Amino acid sequence: MRTLLTDVIISIVADKLKKDNSFGLSIINLPDIDFQRFLSEMPHNKLLELYFLGYDEQSKRILQQLPRAEEYKCFYSVEEAEESRNLGSEDIFRIHFIKNTELEKLSSLRWYDKISMEQVYKNSCKLALDKLPQTNNAIRNFLQVLGRKDIRALLNFERVLDYLEALIAANEMQLPIVVNSELYRLGLLVDDGFAVGSPTRDQLIKKIKDNHSIVRRISNLEQKERQNISSFLAKNPDNSVVRLILEYYRTPSIELLKQLQLSEVEKCLKAAVPTSGTKPKTPKKSGSNPTVASSQLIFDGKDELIDEFIRQAEKDIDDRPENNKSCIKSIEIDGVKIDIPVQASTERLVEMTVSNME
Structure with missing residues (x-):
């Protein structure tokens, strides 16, 4: 993810630096890039001033270890960014990496152009398409679909970049397989038939939305x-x-x-959906049987209730007034109700019930 994100940020900033006479720009709430590579690949027709705003102390210490060079300077406060803006030197290009938009005085920097997450997302899809080896129509359609607003709304930004990096790393022979097998990186289920054949963009959109719906x-x-x-x-x-x-x-x-x-x-x-018979049975107002109930409790992360049910079952069965008669004993704990069938041979029943619940 970091490699592709760095490539995209370098491309956007370098293009603006070459074509524009603006004082700088802001990059807000994006994941960290490879700053050393970013600086080494930036054009140096202007002095670069990098402002790292809203970073914690540990991050600042790491950033302060960047190699020193005459082509750029690094700063860490809004006050320094304001001072540079007020001086207005046209020989300087200011780049603000902002991690906290609630910083005091930050509003004074909001007139700078911004690199948005949406812009980075779209450019990442385009850059991935350029970097991929020979692609078929299905893969091209898919990468174009990934850039759509309705699809972006479903997928996590960092996961998309991670997925695109996996595609870029694949060779020409692997690529058609990787497109399907790496879908989990997008937060989707693996689908071996996803980009098989020649699906249209509309078909791919439907597949993504249906897959996402199942995951949800x-x-x-x-x-x-x-x-x-x-x-x-x-x-x-x-x-x-x-x-x-x-x-x-x-x-x-x-x-x-x-x-x-x-x-x-x-x-x-x-x-898993139970099949209905010719005539649906009227649901009983009763609890679950011990086997189903114990499975449900484990599934819901309430394993500790099983021991409570066992202790309560042993007590209730031992204390019942007529222990020579069969009956159904209902026990409810924390909103969970279990019906325990009690036979005349109480001791054997308790053993079976406890065995079922364990």
């Missing part, structure tokens, strides 16, 4: 879906896709997306 779905599973998936996992304990979906719901990460195929996730979500 598994990261924000509704309670009913969580229950269905937990029940499906209880019946299919070896299904790795289900486990990854549940793990992604609890702790979303692109490393988990890397292991998930779009087609497999869609198939799993569909399979």
Whole structure:
């Protein structure tokens, strides 16, 4: 990500420095670039003044280790930037790297041209297309689609740059595969059929939006879906896709997306929906059975409640007045209700129930 971002910033600033007679520009709230390479590749027809504003002390110490040269100077306060602006020397080009837009007196610098995140995003897509080896229509269409406003709104800026760097690093033979296999870097599910054939821009837009919709779905599973998936996992304990979906719901990460195929996730979500019979049953106002409930508690990160249920079940069963009769014992803790079937042979039942919940 840093390499491509540095390339784009160098390109934008150098172009402005060559064509423009302005005093300078501001780069606001963008990730850090390779400042040493930036300075070494800048044209030096003017003295460069770099202002690092809103940086913490540790970052300042790192920046202060940049090699010294006559072609540029570095400063770290708004007051110094204001002083340079007021002097108005036309032989100086001022570049403000701003990390905190709430700094006092910063408003006095707002008349400088700004390099926006949107500008960097678009230029990154264009630069990636220029740097790629021989590309087919599908890949060209895709990179153009990435620059669209509605697609930019779905994707994380830094992830897009990271993905584009992965494409640039691929050779001509690898590129068609990498386009699909590295989609996880964008925060999308891997899709082996994504850029296969000759998809149009509209088709690629739909694929991105549909993929993004599935990712949002598994990261924000509704309670009913969580229950269905937990029940499906209880019946299919070896299904790795289900486990990854549940793990992604609890702790979303692109490393988990890397292991998930779009087609497999869609198939799993569909399979987890219970099939309805000819006549739907009236839902019972009761709790879950111990096996389903324990799976749901583990899934929801409430493992500690299992021990509480076990202790309460043992106590309630031992204390019931007629221990020679079978019944259903309902136990509710923290809004979770479990129905435990109690048979006449109480001790055997408790052993089975505890075994199920563990």
